[in-house]
Amino acid sequence: MTTADITATADPRLARLLELGTSTVYEGTGEEWWVEPSIRPAWRGARLVGPAFPVLAGPGDNLALQRAVREAPSGSVLVVEAGGGRFGHWGGILTEIALLREIAGLVIHGTVRDIDEIEGLGFPIFATGIAMRHAQKTDPGVIGEPIELAGRAVRPGDVVVADADGVAIVPADRLDEAVENAERRFAQERERIATIRSGEVPAMKVETPAHG
Numbered sequence: 566m567t568t569a570d571i572t573a574t575a576d577p578r579l580a581r582l583l584e585l586g587t588s589t590v591y592e593g594t595g596e597e598w599w600v601e602p603s604i605r606p607a608w609r610g611a612r613l614v615g616p617a618f619p620v621l622a623g624p625g626d627n628l629a630l631q632r633a634v635r636e637a638p639s640g641s642v643l644v645v646e647a648g649g650g651r652f653g654h655w656g657g658i659l660t661e662i663a664l665l666r667e668i669a670g671l672v673i674h675g676t677v678r679d680i681d682e683i684e685g686l687g688f689p690i691f692a693t694g695i696a697m698r699h700a701q702k703t704d705p706g707v708i709g710e711p712i713e714l715a716g717r718a719v720r721p722g723d724v725v726v727a728d729a730d731g732v733a734i735v736p737a738d739r740l741d742e743a744v745e746n747a748e749r750r751f752a753q754e755r756e757r758i759a760t761i762r763s764g765e766v767p768a769m770k771v772e773t774p775a776h777g
């Protein structure tokens with residue numbers, strides 16, 4: 566069982582969002598659900614879904630992460646604002662604890678280390694990059710409270726979906742709508758692709774410029 570499976574089993578809507586993919590989820594509802602695109606999969610094939618457990622870390626400090634990995638509910642995704650700095654905020658040891666506690670994954674506006682080890686363990690991480698530099702362990706930060714992740718509001722329990730295209734945050738109270746609209750979008754795209762594969766170049770999609 567992968568970490569993505571843990572949450573997905575608990576709520577089939579989450580499994581479906583992950584299958585449909587972040588770009589489809591985002592396009593389906595046409596909302597500002599995308600997250601800063603420099604937050605990328607830390608290893609190829611990483612993907613995750615689950616309710617957010619937000620963390621505000623001190624700059625260059627991972628004490629807040631050490632607290633969060635011990636206190637976040639099983640199945641949740643740690644969503645961390647770490648100021649985007651070039652520190653090893655997270656590594657192999659924290660990953661081992663996260664797996665023991667059945668944490669579904671990590672999304673961090675910041676960098677991580679021990680990446681080969683983490684890939685071998687299959688723990689999904691989305692980060693701005695990889696950096697070996699030691700993170701301080703002095704600032705307890707804030708955990709389990711709403712944050713802004715690189716400018717995007719994230720509340721505890723909002724649904725995090727992340728795959729090769731990046732990270733999307735679906736507000737908890739809009740989950741049904743997100744699934745419904747992503748399904749519609751997915752069906753439209755399959756239809757369009759079927760048309761192309763039948764040998765027909767479809768009409769262009771043209772939009773009216775937005776006002777204001």
Ligand SMILES: O=C([O-])CC(=O)C(=O)O
Pocket residue numbers: 627653654655656657658659660678679700
């Ligand atoms: O020790 C740290 O601060 C982060 C790390 O490398 C690990 O969790 O393995």
Ligand SMILES: [Mg+2]
Pocket residue numbers: 656657658679
């Ligand atoms: Mg380490």
